Amino acid sequence: MPRPTEDELIARYFAPLAGAGGLSLRDDAALLTPRPGHDLVLTTDAVVAGVHYFPDDPPASIACKALSVNLSDLAAKGAEPRGFLLTLALSDDWTEAWLAGFCTGLSEAAALASCPLLGGDTVRAGGPTLLSITAFGEVPSGTMVQRSTARIGDRLLVSGSIGDAALGLKLRQNPSAVWGDDLSIPVRAALIDRYLHPRARLPLAPTLRAHARAAMDVSDGLVGDLAKMMRATHLSAEVEIEAIPLSDAARAALAVEPDLLDTALTGGDDYEILCAADPAEVPALRVAAARAGVPLCEIGTVTEGGAPPVFRTADGHVRRFHSGSFSHF
Amino acid sequence: MPRPTEDELIARYFAPLAGAGGLSLRDDAALLTPRPGHDLVLTTDAVVAGVHYFPDDPPASIACKALSVNLSDLAAKGAEPRGFLLTLALSDDWTEAWLAGFCTGLSEAAALASCPLLGGDTVRAGGPTLLSITAFGEVPSGTMVQRSTARIGDRLLVSGSIGDAALGLKLRQNPSAVWGDDLSIPVRAALIDRYLHPRARLPLAPTLRAHARAAMDVSDGLVGDLAKMMRATHLSAEVEIEAIPLSDAARAALAVEPDLLDTALTGGDDYEILCAADPAEVPALRVAAARAGVPLCEIGTVTEGGAPPVFRTADGHVRRFHSGSFSHF
Known part of the structure; x- marks a missing residue:
């Protein structure tokens, strides 16, 4: 059975996860506008098979981890999630069963955090599978909690x-x-x-x-x-x-x-x-x-x-x- | 000579490229707020050594390509660049000379497009080098040029x-x-x-x-x-x-x-x-x-x-x- 094309993968597995700004994943880009009086907080983190997780971890767990490590950065900054972009670089031995499990886990983790998929890219990794997520959060303007602002005695x-x-x-x-x-x-x-x-x-x-x-x-x-x-x-x-x-x-x-x-x-x-x-x-x-x-x-x-x-x-x-x-x- | 840590890499090679919202790349996240009356346009595209470019292409050229393929999406949407995030997954044989060349090319391409680095992640690829960039652009609200809006006779x-x-x-x-x-x-x-x-x-x-x-x-x-x-x-x-x-x-x-x-x-x-x-x-x-x-x-x-x-x-x-x-x- 021939493997699905990237467009088929998007339609079958990713489009159902898309939020409003994702334009059904049918455009080159997504739209995201913070509410008036808010700043957008951006973070990106990648996980790699064999480096950050075991290749035989359940695919739903891998999806949960790939998203959660980014949501954790948003939480630490005091930001509320608005959406994410996913780069999925697949190893040559990927299967549709793996991808289906991955998307189930991703869908659950995204729904739990009210953080819909807005877009992404799917490529051949030529090596281990790699997942890079960019997550977007929102804070009232000027209220992002920073890392470098502690004071003596805190x-x-x-x-x-x-x-x-x-x-x-x-x-x-x-x-x-x-x-x-x-x-x-x-x-x-x-x-x-x-x-x-x-x-x-x-x-x-x-x-x-x-x-x-x-x-x-x-x-x-x-x-x-x-x-x-x-x-x-x-x-x-x-x-x-x-x-x-x-x-x-x-x-x-x-x-x-x-x-x-x-x-x-x-x-x-x-x-x-x-x-x-x-x-x-x-x-x-x-x-x-x-x-x-x-x-x-x-x-x-x-x-x-x-x-x-x-x-x-x-x-x-x-x-x-x-x-x-x-x-x- | 021991390889630099991720923090040293950031300080040495990437922090000089950081724009204002990048917080000197010293935080978990970056800040980006579109000007009032504007939408943010998001796009992400990855390039992989041996798939999208030749591993022996000049590193400055690889950086130019990785950024340009994203800027091209912004251009097509009518958006003006505001910044980008970079996930750099390095193959095990990377060298500091390669990275220095890469950052020189990235710096030039980013300056030419007025599109500063806002943050990123550096990981071990465990396979070929992969670069995933998420680029941010801005359009006056509601004016993003879409892919699916052509009409008969256009x-x-x-x-x-x-x-x-x-x-x-x-x-x-x-x-x-x-x-x-x-x-x-x-x-x-x-x-x-x-x-x-x-x-x-x-x-x-x-x-x-x-x-x-x-x-x-x-x-x-x-x-x-x-x-x-x-x-x-x-x-x-x-x-x-x-x-x-x-x-x-x-x-x-x-x-x-x-x-x-x-x-x-x-x-x-x-x-x-x-x-x-x-x-x-x-x-x-x-x-x-x-x-x-x-x-x-x-x-x-x-x-x-x-x-x-x-x-x-x-x-x-x-x-x-x-x-x-x-x-x-």
Whole structure:
């Protein structure tokens, strides 16, 4: 059976996902206009088979990840999604079944975020499949939450829980890891699910605009991303390790193998929000976040000087990490 | 010598190209707001080494092509460029010299089009290098020139000259092609240059908004792209082959090997503008285009019925083409 042409692929799989500005994906371009008094926030992130996900991950999960990593950037900027463009570079062994599964996952993730497909491009990768998404969000003019605007004395907070995805990746890479054998099946499943299905913290967006001074998403490990945020302001930070929020599943894993704390805090793929807030704003920030259904935990304080952030244990010892940040590059 | 990290690459090569909304490429996202009373036009196109360009093409030329294919879409929509995002997926054998050359070409192409870099992502491709660009343009609200709005009786016009890039590609693929031996060195160079360095017809944008009813860019061959434009309106077209504008270089090639007309009209990579206009608007359209420095030639008429467009020779014979459209996919 001959493979469908690009136009057939668009009509069959992508056009059903198109939002109004996408012009049914039948034009060279899409239209998007922010509401009056709003700025458009743009972000782009690519994921590659064998680099950012496993080629045999379910195609719906791959779609969810490709979109969520972009939505997570929008959430961190306080932006509400308006739509996205997709570049799909397919490896030579792609199948229609894979593409159908991919589009099902993409459709669900896009609907959940009210973020329709506006257009894209489909090409031969000549190598592993690559997905590059550009996502568009909207903020009231001048309110985008920036990365480099923290001040000395600001409290640092992090959403949800840290480390699950990195531990899930370890289990996905090595299902027979000794420490994994001591974990229950639901615990293993919970960790792997966080790796496969990142959920962008979009409900936090208005809260961040109202109460945070600076924010970014945690995608390359908390240790490295906090260092990056502080470098952007030429400041430093003190973090209380015990205050970093961990899920029950991550705690179960650390109980078996305490050295995994390194993985949890440097491993990446959390897609949580790291933010800095004036201490006076913290109570309102936490109440608003709780109302939005996203827990925020205080983990430390912004300090002066340009040194890398310091992570302290409860007894006051400084802990160093083997790898500051996960680099996919 | 260790390779630079992604942050170092950004600081060294990409930050110097950043426009105001790019926030020095130090944030997770960029900001872009159309001027009041304007819509934003979005387009995305990817090019892949070994698929859309030769891996050993000069890196500055690759950058020029990656940006120009997107700017060409903006031009066809009547949009003026505002900025772009770049996803750069690098093959494992990339070098800093290649990247430096690439950024030089990108910087020149971006400056020429007043279209600054706003952000991007750099990843490992795990295969051939891939460049995906999302470009943003602006039109006065409601004036984007669409692909599917031609009407019966509209005249069809095409900018510049058709076929040079496809002939240049043939020479690039097979430098010892028999027909190529009969061409002078400047003719060969002119054809290859059109393949390597597409120039988006941005100066035509205001003219198209003012006088064209429908437009698209010619990227996959005139024959196939005209068919696509007519399919979008469920109409057909009659084209006079002799009216299709050819450069002196293309005419020289066709004089040696007349069969190359097929290549010229179906081969792709022209990045010219195909538009439809009310016959009453054609004189004003052509005057405005000439003032903008871009010749426009009338090549045919939109007709009723959904059949593929008909291409006639001067003596009235219908000519069929071996391949309707070049597909990179």
